[in-house]
Amino acid sequence: MNCARAVAACCLWRLRTGRLQPLSAYGRRISVRFCSSGMTLDNINREAVDRIIRVDHAGEYGANRIYAGQMAVLGRTSVGPVIQKMWDQEKDHLKKFNELMVAFRVRPTILMPFWNVVGFALGAGTALLGKEGAMACTVAVEESIAHHYNNQIRTLMEKEPEKYEELLQVIRKFRDEELEHHDIGLEHDAELAPAYTVLKSVIQAGCRVAIYLSERL
Ligand SMILES: [Fe+2]
Numbered sequence: 001m002n003c004a005r006a007v008a009a010c011c012l013w014r015l016r017t018g019r020l021q022p023l024s025a026y027g028r029r030i031s032v033r034f035c036s037s038g039m040t041l042d043n044i045n046r047e048a049v050d051r052i053i054r055v056d057h058a059g060e061y062g063a064n065r066i067y068a069g070q071m072a073v074l075g076r077t078s079v080g081p082v083i084q085k086m087w088d089q090e091k092d093h094l095k096k097f098n099e100l101m102v103a104f105r106v107r108p109t110i111l112m113p114f115w116n117v118v119g120f121a122l123g124a125g126t127a128l129l130g131k132e133g134a135m136a137c138t139v140a141v142e143e144s145i146a147h148h149y150n151n152q153i154r155t156l157m158e159k160e161p162e163k164y165e166e167l168l169q170v171i172r173k174f175r176d177e178e179l180e181h182h183d184i185g186l187e188h189d190a191e192l193a194p195a196y197t198v199l200k201s202v203i204q205a206g207c208r209v210a211i212y213l214s215e216r217l
């Protein structure tokens, strides 16, 4: 087989299998094929995509640790199955961002060990206030994450939305599911938590700091 035939066969195999195309590890603008759809994105803004995937991965990881903390305290109570269902969705969110990190060669934030401990402590700590405390935490965090995802959607739409269509679809889907979690929290008496307004404000201030740091570190 001559060289041109070998290259053509290789390209055809990649098109059929949807395998990743090689990435330029150091280039600012790269070419990427998503595994799931086979869609090719050319000339993406590497810096913006790095920042988005890193912070979203950190956020979904933190959400998983929060629900783990809540389940450690409330897992055997009547709200256990409700929390478990939300946690299961967070596991899917994290799995997707793990895949995107590999596909785009984005490194995780160096703060992951910190979010591991802080997330679990926040989940368990608010759950110790009762199911209302846990649900207040859920409302505060999910509202912050949905707001953050909306900001990212606006950012990507202002660039070249057709290039980022699959990433936009992921973020929109997850934003909608975070809003469902927010509503579930309200339906389960979040507003009856002790010092609800203060608790929510403090947690959301923490979320803003976590987002700021995870985008940059
Ligand atoms: Fe999530």
Ligand SMILES: [Fe+2]
Pocket (backbone or CB within 6 Å): 063, 086, 090, 142, 177, 178, 181
């Ligand atoms: Fe969520």
